[in-house]
Amino acid sequence: GQNIDQPTEMTATEGAIVQINCTYQTSGFNGLFWYQQHAGEAPTFLSYNVLDGLEEKGRFSSFLSRSKGYSYLLLKELQMKDSASYLCAVRDYNQGGKLIFGQGTELSVKP
Amino acid sequence: ETGVTQTPRHLVMGMTNKKSLKCEQHLGHNAMYWYKQSAKKPLELMFVYSLEERVENNSVPSRFSPECPNSSHLFLHLHTLQPEDSALYLCASSQDWDRDSYNEQFFGPGTRLTVL
Numbered sequence: 637g638q639n640i641d642q643p644t645e646m647t648a649t650e651g652a653i654v655q656i657n658c659t660y661q662t663s664g665f666n667g668l669f670w671y672q673q674h675a676g677e678a679p680t681f682l683s684y685n686v687l688d689g690l691e692e693k694g695r696f697s698s699f700l701s702r703s704k705g706y707s708y709l710l711l712k713e714l715q716m717k718d719s720a721s722y723l724c725a726v727r728d729y730n731q732g733g734k735l736i737f738g739q740g741t742e743l744s745v746k747p
Numbered sequence: 748e749t750g751v752t753q754t755p756r757h758l759v760m761g762m763t764n765k766k767s768l769k770c771e772q773h774l775g776h777n778a779m780y781w782y783k784q785s786a787k788k789p790l791e792l793m794f795v796y797s798l799e800e801r802v803e804n805n806s807v808p809s810r811f812s813p814e815c816p817n818s819s820h821l822f823l824h825l826h827t828l829q830p831e832d833s834a835l836y837l838c839a840s841s842q843d844w845d846r847d848s849y850n851e852q853f854f855g856p857g858t859r860l861t862v863l
Binding site for chain 2: 640644667669671676677678679680681684686723725727732733734735736737738739740
């Protein structure tokens with residue numbers, strides 16, 4: 637089966653850097669997605685990793701290690717608007733195009 | 748309208764009611780999804796349609812009945828629901844249902860359903 641773990645809640649300070657971790661176990665890894673979801677809104681795509689390494693996109697970066705079953709989302713220069721839930725999702729080759737989601741990490745950015 | 752839209756945004760219904768949720772995507776995608784999002788729980792995939800054919804059915808109770816009349820529209824028909832079915836129901840679409848492609852999913856804003 638699949639198992640995806642991420643911390644339930646995190647708190648950080650405006651202007652700081654925060655790292656949100658995600659560990660996964662799948663039988664046929666085929667890509668990892670990070671989504672951002674503000675309260676009452678749709679999840680929106682942040683990043684995609686399928687090969688090992690770091691993908692950088694502005695203030696957000698995502699890292700993947702397939703051998704360790706591990707990813708992190710790095711948010712730099714935190715802003716109040718970054719307060720949201722961050723969802724890690726993995727695609728399993730043995731399950732077609734299906735995404736398996738973690739429970740999400742609720743990030744609170746404080747002034 | 749752009750992206751993925753859902754109506755209604757909020758719905759309150761009794762256990763004996765029948766209602767339907769509607770999703771429409773304006774992206775020209777071939778795959779559409781229904782997810783259930785409950786507090787403190789992962790997104791649960793309920794149904795997947797690819798080119799108007801159901802390709803995934805994750806052991807969802809029969810009181811939830813999906814319908815995909817064309818590649819742009821997806822419905823979720825609800826009847827005799829239980830209070831534990833109260834949740835946010837999200838619709839999503841992607842270019843294809845294809846395990847070999849990048850295939851980002853685009854989500855709608857969801858319908859907040861409360862069953863009394």
